[in-house]
Amino acid sequence: MPSxxxxxxxxxxxxxxxIFKRITTIGNDIDNDIYIPDITLEDVHANIVFDGDxxxxxxxxxxxxxxxxxxxKKHKLSDHDKINVGSSIIExxxxxxxxxxxxxxxxxxxxxxxxxxxxxxxxxxTENFNTLLNNLLDMLLSLTRAERGYILIFQNREVxxxxxxxMNQENIGNPLKQVSDSIIEKAIATRRPVIVSDAFNDQxxxxxxxxINLKLSSVLCAPLKSGNHLIGxxxxxxxxxxxxxxHESLETLxxxxxxxxxxxxxxxxxxxxxxxxxxxxxxxxxxxxxGSSLKMKDVFRKIExxxxxxxxxxxxGETGTGKxxxxxxxxxxxxxxxxxxxxxxxxAIPENLMESEFFGHKKGxxxxxxxxxxxxxxxxxxxxxxxxEIGEMPLNLQAKLLRALQERMITPVGSSTPIYxxxxxxxxxxxxxxYEVQRGTFRxxxxxxxxxIQISLPPLREREDDIEIxxxxxxxxxxxxxxxxxxxxxxxxxxxxxxxxxxxxIRELENRIKKGVVLSDxxxxxxxxxxxxxxxxxxxxxxxxxxxxxxxxxxxxxxxRNNWNKSKTAxxxxxxxxxxxxxxxxxx
Numbered sequence: 364m365p366s367x368x369x370x371x372x373x374x375x376x377x378x379x380x381x382i383f384k385r386i387t388t389i390g391n392d393i394d395n396d397i398y399i400p401d402i403t404l405e406d407v408h409a410n411i412v413f414d415g416d417x418x419x420x421x422x423x424x425x426x427x428x429x430x431x432x433x434x435x436k437k438h439k440l441s442d443h444d445k446i447n448v449g450s451s452i453i454e455x456x457x458x459x460x461x462x463x464x465x466x467x468x469x470x471x472x473x474x475x476x477x478x479x480x481x482x483x484x485x486x487x488x489t490e491n492f493n494t495l496l497n498n499l500l501d502m503l504l505s506l507t508r509a510e511r512g513y514i515l516i517f518q519n520r521e522v523x524x525x526x527x528x529x530m531n532q533e534n535i536g537n538p539l540k541q542v543s544d545s546i547i548e549k550a551i552a553t554r555r556p557v558i559v560s561d562a563f564n565d566q567x568x569x570x571x572x573x574x575i576n577l578k579l580s581s582v583l584c585a586p587l588k589s590g591n592h593l594i595g596x597x598x599x600x601x602x603x604x605x606x607x608x609x610h611e612s613l614e615t616l617x618x619x620x621x622x623x624x625x626x627x628x629x630x631x632x633x634x635x636x637x638x639x640x641x642x643x644x645x646x647x648x649x650x651x652x653x654g655s656s657l658k659m660k661d662v663f664r665k666i667e668x669x670x671x672x673x674x675x676x677x678x679x680g681e682t683g684t685g686k687x688x689x690x691x692x693x694x695x696x697x698x699x700x701x702x703x704x705x706x707x708x709x710x711a712i713p714e715n716l717m718e719s720e721f722f723g724h725k726k727g728x729x730x731x732x733x734x735x736x737x738x739x740x741x742x743x744x745x746x747x748x749x750x751x752e753i754g755e756m757p758l759n760l761q762a763k764l765l766r767a768l769q770e771r772m773i774t775p776v777g778s779s780t781p782i783y784x785x786x787x788x789x790x791x792x793x794x795x796x797x798y799e800v801q802r803g804t805f806r807x808x809x810x811x812x813x814x815x816i817q818i819s820l821p822p823l824r825e826r827e828d829d830i831e832i833x834x835x836x837x838x839x840x841x842x843x844x845x846x847x848x849x850x851x852x853x854x855x856x857x858x859x860x861x862x863x864x865x866x867x868x869i870r871e872l873e874n875r876i877k878k879g880v881v882l883s884d885x886x887x888x889x890x891x892x893x894x895x896x897x898x899x900x901x902x903x904x905x906x907x908x909x910x911x912x913x914x915x916x917x918x919x920x921x922x923x924r925n926n927w928n929k930s931k932t933a934x935x936x937x938x939x940x941x942x943x944x945x946x947x948x949x950x951x
Contacts, residue, residue, distance in 0.1 A: 365381075365382045365418060365455065365456060365457050365458070366379055366380065366381050366382060366456045367379070367380045367382055367397060367411070367453055367454070367455060367456070368453065368454040368456060369397070369399055369451055369452075369453050369454075370451060370452040370453075370454070371399070371400070371401065371451050372401065372403075372449075372450035372451050378399070380396075380397045382411060382413075382418070383506070383507075383508055383611075384396060384413075384505055384506070384508060385412070385413050385505070385508055385530055386410050386411070386412050386413075387410065387411040387412075388407055388409075388410055389404075389407075389408050389409045389410065389411065389448065389453075390404055390405055390406050390407040390408040390409070390426075391404040391405065391406055391408065391449075392406040392407060395407060397411075399448070399449070399451055401448075401449045401450055401451045403449035403450045403451075404426070404448065404449040404451075405423070405424060405425055405426045407423055407424075407426075408422065408423065408426040408448060408449065409421060409422045409423060409426055409428065409448060410423065411440070413508070415510075417439055417440070418439075418440040418455065419437060419438065419439050419440060420435075420437070420438045420440055420446060420455075421436070421437050422435075422436050422437075426448075428446050428447060428448045429446065429447040430444065430446050430447075440455040441455070441457075442455070442456065442457040442458070443455070443456060492626070493525065493526065493839070494843060495626060496514050496525050496526040496623070496626070497526050497528060497532075497534075499514075499526075499619065499622070499623060499626070500512045500513075500514060500526050500528045500597075501528055501532050502619075503597070503599070503615070503616065503619045504528065504529075504530050504599070505530075506612075506615050507583065507599055507608065507612040507615055507616065508530075508601075508612075509530065509583070509599040509600065509601055509608075509612075510529060510530050510600060510601050511527075511528065511529045511530065511535060511541070511599070511600050512526075512527075512528055512597070512598065512599045512600070513526070513527045513528075513535075513538050513541075513542055513596075513597070513598045513599075514526040514527075514587075514595065514596075514597055514598075514623060515538075515539075515542070515547075515595050515596045515597075515598065516587075516594060516595040516627060517593065517594055517595055524538040524539060525595070525627075527541075536648075536650050536651065537650065541600075542598050542600070543582060543600075546559060546582050546584050546598075547584060547596055547598065549584075550584040550585065550586050550596055551586065551593060551596070554586050554588065554593060555586070556583070556584065556585040556586070556613055556616060556617050556620070557582070557583070557584040557585075558582075558583055558584075558608055558612070558613045559581060559582040559583075559608075581600070581601040581608045582598070582599065582600050582601075582608070583597075583598070583599040583600075583608050583612055583613055583616050584596060584597070584598050584599075585597045585613075585616045585617055585619075585620035586620070587620060587623055587624040587627060588624055589624060589627075589628045594624065594627055594628070595623075595624075595627060597616060597619065597620050597623060599612075599616065647832060649663045649666070649692065650692045650695060650696070651688055651691060651692060651695075652685065652688050652689065652692060653829070653832060653833055653836055654826065654829045654832070654833075655828055655829060655832060656821070656825075656826045656827075656828045656829050658821040658825060658826060659821070659826060659829065662689065662818060662819075662820060662821075665816070665818050666689065666692055666693055666696065666818070667696070669693065669816050669818075670692070670693045670694075670695075670696035670697050671696065671697060671698065672697075673697075673787050674815045674816050675768075675787070675788045675789070675790070675812065675813050675814075675815045675816070676690075676693060676788075676789045676790070676815070676816045676817075676818060677753075677790050677791070677792070677796075677813050677814040677815075677816070677817045677818070678690060678789065678790070678791040678792075678817075678818045678819075678820065679791070679792060679793070679817060679818070679819045679820065680791070680793060680819060680820030680821070680822070681793050681820075681822045681868055682793050682867070682868065682870070683823075683867045683868030683869055683870030683871060684820040684821070684822060684823070684868045684869060685820060685868075685869055686751065686791035686820060687706065687749065687751060687791070689791075689818060689820065690704075690706075690747075690749040690751075690789040690791060691704060691749075693747070693789055694746070694747040694749075694787075694789070697747070697787070699745060699746050699747055699787060702743070702744075702745035702746030702747075703742060703743045703744075703745070703746035703747070704743075704746055704747050704749065705739045705742055705743035705746065705747070705748050705749065706748075706749045706751060707720065707721070707739050707748065707749070707750055707751065708751045708752055709750060709751065709752045709753055709754075709755045709756045710751075710752035710755040711752075714757050714760075717756070717757070717760050718760060718763065718776055719732075719736065719738065719775075719776050720738060720739060721738050721739055721740055721760070721763075721764070721767075721773075722738040722740055722741075722763070722767070722773040722774060722775050722776065723735075723736050723737045723738030723740075723741055723773075723775035723776070724736050724738075724775050724776035724777050724778075725775055725776065725777035725778045726777075727777065728775075728776045728777020728778075729776065729777070732776075732777065735775075736775075738773065738775060740767065740773050740784045740786055741773065741782060741784060743784075743786045744784050744785055744786060745785055745786075746786065746787070747786065747787045747788075747789055748786050748787070748788055748789070749789050749790075749791070750788065750789070750790040750791070750813075751790075751791050752791070752792060752793070753790040753791065753792050753796075753813065754792040754793070754794035754796055754799055754804075754805060758804070758805075758806065761805065761806045761809050762806065762809075764809065765806065765808060765809045765812060767784070768788060768809075768812050769812070771783060771784060771785065772784070788813060790813045796810050796814070797810070797922075797927040801929065822865070822868055823865040823868045823869055823871075823872060824863075824864050824865050827861050830860050830861050830865075830872070831857060831860070831861070833869060833872060834852065834857075834860055834872065834876060835851070837872065837873050837876040837877070838850075838851070838852070838876055838879075838880060838888070841876060841877050841880040841881075842880055845880055845881055847880050847881070847883065848886055849879075849880050849883050849885075849886055849887070849888060850886045850887070851886070851887050851888070852887060852888050853887045853888065853889050853890070855889070855890055856887075856888055856889055856890045856892075856893055856895075859890050859893070859895045860872075860893070860895065863895050875893050875894060875895070876888070876893070878892070878893075878894065879892040879893045918932070918936070918943055921935060921936055922943070929943050
């Protein structure tokens with residue numbers, strides 16, 4: 364572990380600090396990781412930042428440092444570099460074995476003690492158990508310099524990810540796919556903490572399929588126990604060979620594992636652990652999409668199959684059903700994930716600016732073109748373009764888009780030189796594009812180019828099983844965001860949420876729950892706060908409207924059965940083809 368020697372000005376005293384964090388603060392304030400009692404320093408004067416391979420000294424705000432008598436704001440540290448900071452000198456030592464005789468281990472112990480004090484305050488002040496587990500894991504990642512960590516709970520013979528975080532204090536998606544089964548199995552079998560300092564050279568785990576596939580370098584794993592019962596696992600991982608775990612890291616993990624066990628036990632006893640919320644279960648969350656209904660599982664299966672390919676995808680669904688989330692998930696699961704995901708809302712761009720927005724323009728090509736400007740296609744080169752509301756695109760631009768897709772070439776406005784672009788197209792619409800083709804407002808050849816694979820998103824009213832799941836997800840998010848103590852819905856509110864038609868779909872659900880969280884003075888949201896006080900699903904419609912609704916639905920079913928061939932459908936139903944157009948144009 365690297366160390367820092369501090370030679371204080373006008374003193375023979377030397378301070379020695381161990382550096383074991385990603386970011387280590389230095390300054391004249393006692394709350395810094397490295398406190399230097401030097402009045403010439405700023406309160407927070409500098410940071411030492413570890414990027415996984417190297418250490419850098421960054422001075423902050425008014426702070427500065429000197430290396431070889433030259434003023435510097437950023438310096439890559441090498442072994443035994445001496446730098447003037449304020450009126451003191453700091454020496455960076457890459458291997459602390461050289462100073463082991465001088466090093467006072469109480470420095471590390473005091474830092475751990477400080478973190479445990481912070482954790483005790485957090486336990487007392489935090490009511491949401493998921494938030495508490497996230498905070499605990501963030502502290503543990505900071506102390507051990509782990510890249511990512513997971514708290515896995517065993518519940519009803521299932522493994523549930525209660526918390527999954529990275530070193531940037533962000534949640535991690537698909538956590539159960541990112542841990543080594545073989546290392547976890549050893550911790551379960553022995554019920555003892557496990558350290559794999561160097562997985563690639565470990566005699567037991569170097570040939571493990573999960574270690575090889577995940578490219579793990581170093582792993583820490585500790586069981587969570589309640590008496591003789593195993594209730595979960597804390598798992599920490601690193602991929603950097605330069606940051607392997609040691610036994611000090613294991614000791615720290617063991618301390619935190621004991622505290623986590625008590626927290627989880629208490630949560631089970633109070634029946635408040637958010638693991639009861641099915642959102643936490645792997646099958647309820649698909650990347651950034653939440654859902655468990657059969658229709659959504661079909662959507663997830665399609666995404667998994669189509670994402671690794673370069674096939675164009677058309678996403679169809681009503682407004683507010685989450686079409687952009689699906690497009691992002693396709694991009695994130697593709698080989699293009701490291702490149703750009705560029706969104707174009709075809710309904711939000713004025714028609715006279717669309718071509719420039721798509722393909723860019725040259726300086727002077729039109730009034731206001733004061734500089735060369737890249738278009739969205741060029742910006743997305745190597746990545747994915749999401750064409751939202753594609754049904755709103757004017758016909759003249761549809762022809763240019765079709766040519767760009769066919770030839771993989773674009774020509775900026777005002778230029779005669781084509782540019783090669785490699786983009787994947789994912790489009791979305793709430794319109795029936797087959798019908799728009801028949802009306803002459805959408806090109807049939809462009810539709811065939813875009814609609815290689817179609818993903819249809821069900822409206823929220825057809826996802827009754829998901830309404831409560833999504834409701835709890837938004838409630839937890841907004842309760843934390845607005846610092847409210849709302850923990851759930853009244854039974855009446857839940858019943859009405861499931862009966863309500865949700866014309867605005869998930870977007871409307873999100874907004875109503877946000878309003879409910881802000882307005883509620885109690886721990887449960889009522890129908891009044893949601894603005895849904897009465898839903899009559901059995902309300903009687905006028906016969907004329909009921910007849911129109913039935914006929915329209917019946918015609919749509921017949922169209923689907925005949926692959927949207929309107930002539931064949933009209934013949935099958937014994938009506939004129941114009942009748943089909945008439946019914947489709949009527950609002951439902």
